[in-house]
Amino acid sequence: MRDKIQALLTEIEGLKASSVAELEALRVKYLSKKGLVSVLFNDFRDVPNESKREVGQLLNELKNKAQEKLNAIKDELGSNQSEAEKLDLTRSPEPIALGTRHPLSLVKNEIIDIFSRIGFTIAEGPEIEDDWHVFGALNFPPEHPARDMQDTFFIEQNPDIVLRTHTSSVQTRIMSAQKPPLRMLFPGRVYRNEAISYRAHCFFHQVEGLYIDKDVSFADLKQALMYFAKEMFGSSTQIRLRPSYFPFTEPSAEMDISCNLCGGKGCPFCKHTGWVEILGCGMVDPNVLENCGIDSNVYSGYAFGMGVERITNLKYQVKDLRLFSENDVRFLRQFKSAY
Ligand code: PHE
DSSP, X not given: OHHHHHHHHHHHHXXXXXXXXXXXXXXXXXXXXXXXXXXXXHHGGGSOHHHHHHHHHHHHHHHHHHHHXXXXXXXXXXXXXXXXXXXXXXXXXXXXXXXXXXXXXXXXXXXXXXXXXXXXXXXXXXXXXXXXXXXXXXXXXXXXXXXXXXXXXXXXXXXXXXXXSSTXXXXXXXXXXXXXXXEEEEEEEEEOOOOOOSSOOSEEEEEEEEEEETTOOHHHHHHHHHHHHXXXXXXXXXXXXXXXXXXXXXXXXXXXXXXXXXXXXXXXXXXXXXXXXXXXXXXXXXXXXXXXXXXXXXXXXXXXXXXXXXXXXXXXXXXXXXXXXXXXXXXXXXXXXXX
């Protein structure tokens, strides 16, 4: 055994290689699983106990020497290589860590995409607004509770300037500035003075829709919303319109969709009703049209407004709203999409 080790050692010390391929062949010959050095390790089992210690040491030395010799040859080859040979054009580039889109952006873009297929274009308005565009023109009476300090953030004690509480403020801006027909979406951030918890935040996102033309009816609204629900949540999705109240629409409704988690059978998410509310809507109140300079005898229209967080929760089952604004990459990394 000792002789074998010695013979191999001398052999290895004399090794030479003139290319990377030859070097690899040497590595396989000596150091791979079935290589000459490894095979000696297998014979180690038969070494008598009293010599095990010494032979073991010799074996380890042999292995280390072999590795060192191959490393030395490798270094030598490397320094003899021309610059062009060293350049490996097949190597993949440094991995670039690509970010992902925020889930709220993904869902917002999907909403926009769905409505753009039926002719809706996009507009945006300011987040810091005056009372007229957020409330007054939208038919909120002066004493309406939505103007209350509890809901609305006011800017610097000036009761006329607020952070918009809904994207309906963009309706009044657009209707005052443009002539019908209008078929538009207004995505954006809105603010309400609420305590932050897993289910409420002091800011969130909405997408508002507005369609003003001659002879627009509630049936048109229902059709557009049904199309949206099926595109967003799947063709078996059902919708349900419940009568509701908003100062700026008449009649008004809230729309539920069949719970897409349990398919309408009832689960904790839909509080065992089989339905989840996703938006408010209605026919634009003639007073609002007139406030914005549109003749309500000629034109009619519908409007709807949905919460982007709500829809995102339904699509991705995010249980805690705060995740959307904490920028935890472990959360954000989970959202990959073409949008
Ligand atoms: N602005 C309403 C809200 O924030 C939603 C809505 C928009 C209702 C348009 C009707 C029409 O709750």
